[in-house]
Amino acid sequence: MTDTVPTTMSAVTAEGSGGPDVLKITSHPTPEPGEGEVLIKVEAAALNWGDILERRGDYPGWAPRPSSIMGLEVAGTVAKVGPGTQRYAVGDRVCALLAGGGYAQYVVAPSPQVLPLPRGLSMAEGAAVPEAFCTVWTNMIERGKLRPSDSVLIHGGASGIGTTAIIVAKGLGSKVFVTAGSDEKCARCEAIGADKAINYKTHDFVDEIRALTGGEGVDVVLDMVGGDYIRRDLDLLKMDGRLISVGMLGGNEVTFNLSSVLLKRLTIAGSTLRSRSVAEKGALMAELKRCVWPMFEYGGVRPVVDSTFPYENAAAAHARMESKEHTGKIILTMSH
Numbered sequence: 001m002t003d004t005v006p007t008t009m010s011a012v013t014a015e016g017s018g019g020p021d022v023l024k025i026t027s028h029p030t031p032e033p034g035e036g037e038v039l040i041k042v043e044a045a046a047l048n049w050g051d052i053l054e055r056r057g058d059y060p061g062w063a064p065r066p067s068s069i070m071g072l073e074v075a076g077t078v079a080k081v082g083p084g085t086q087r088y089a090v091g092d093r094v095c096a097l098l099a100g101g102g103y104a105q106y107v108v109a110p111s112p113q114v115l116p117l118p119r120g121l122s123m124a125e126g127a128a129v130p131e132a133f134c135t136v137w138t139n140m141i142e143r144g145k146l147r148p149s150d151s152v153l154i155h156g157g158a159s160g161i162g163t164t165a166i167i168v169a170k171g172l173g174s175k176v177f178v179t180a181g182s183d184e185k186c187a188r189c190e191a192i193g194a195d196k197a198i199n200y201k202t203h204d205f206v207d208e209i210r211a212l213t214g215g216e217g218v219d220v221v222l223d224m225v226g227g228d229y230i231r232r233d234l235d236l237l238k239m240d241g242r243l244i245s246v247g248m249l250g251g252n253e254v255t256f257n258l259s260s261v262l263l264k265r266l267t268i269a270g271s272t273l274r275s276r277s278v279a280e281k282g283a284l285m286a287e288l289k290r291c292v293w294p295m296f297e298y299g300g301v302r303p304v305v306d307s308t309f310p311y312e313n314a315a316a317a318h319a320r321m322e323s324k325e326h327t328g329k330i331i332l333t334m335s336h
Helices: 049-056 123-127 130-143 160-172 183-192 205-212 229-236 258-263 278-291 293-297 311-323
Strands: 008-014 023-029 037-046 073-081 093-097 106-110 114-116 151-154 175-180 196-199 218-223 237-245 267-270 305-310 329-333
Touching (some): 023 311, 037 093, 037 123, 073 130, 093 106, 093 130, 093 278, 130 160, 130 218, 130 237, 130 267, 160 183, 196 205, 205 229, 218 229, 229 237, 229 258, 278 293, 311 329
Parallel strands (some): 151 175, 151 218, 237 267, 305 329
Antiparallel strands (some): 008 023, 037 073, 037 106, 073 093
């Protein structure tokens, strides 16, 4: 059985570059799934900081943007399947990792980047999973090699990535420290599972972590700030520590003393997700299904959703993200 899919759809696009007010509802041809692809009727789409950069016109030039429509992760139902696609059928509830196009009523996704919606999660919660959990898993777990006996410092603990990292690290059994920009956010992070949250606006996180760890520091730092944080992160790492960079909110120019890296045998790594191939993203999604889906379905874990907005109010959703007052993911809900 095939749903009746309209030939045109509504989507949120930016009319030029600028503030949230450049976001408008526009009409587009509904895409058709090709070989190995599925067409998803979108029920919810999550915001990511990359969407803000793209709207402003600040997204790095090397990053592929296959669609004029923003949106890197969605949840919805399968509306059509392309030739050679046997993993999914019309009506299946799914979530998907995208390279773009999620702020729309329909989006096409490669089948390997689509997973069944975890049992018990709402569509809004499902949309909060693919990009954030893939980013955290590939960086903190695969590259950072975080172990149950380790301690980790997560910057931006109240962000979508930060709250996800808290959930994953605590699920693993690690000791979790985070930084956040207000006492209220710190309290939220601790309610989610952080062992200690530090207000970086009122306290020096380096001094605080040293005091909390008896001067030892931490095994892993997950850093989305960059800039002058990198030098301070390196100072806090234990012998054989790992610094994983996932963002440059504080700038991409970094200065630090290389001797500390050599003497402590430190590892500095980082990665981006959007530019990876379908095969790489598919392998990562398969790993999430194997390792993280049981946390959702049997462990009582849920992604942290800050707020939801109708997609017609995408500008308000972007404004909330830019205010940095949110804790967790901001979600657009779609009407049809």
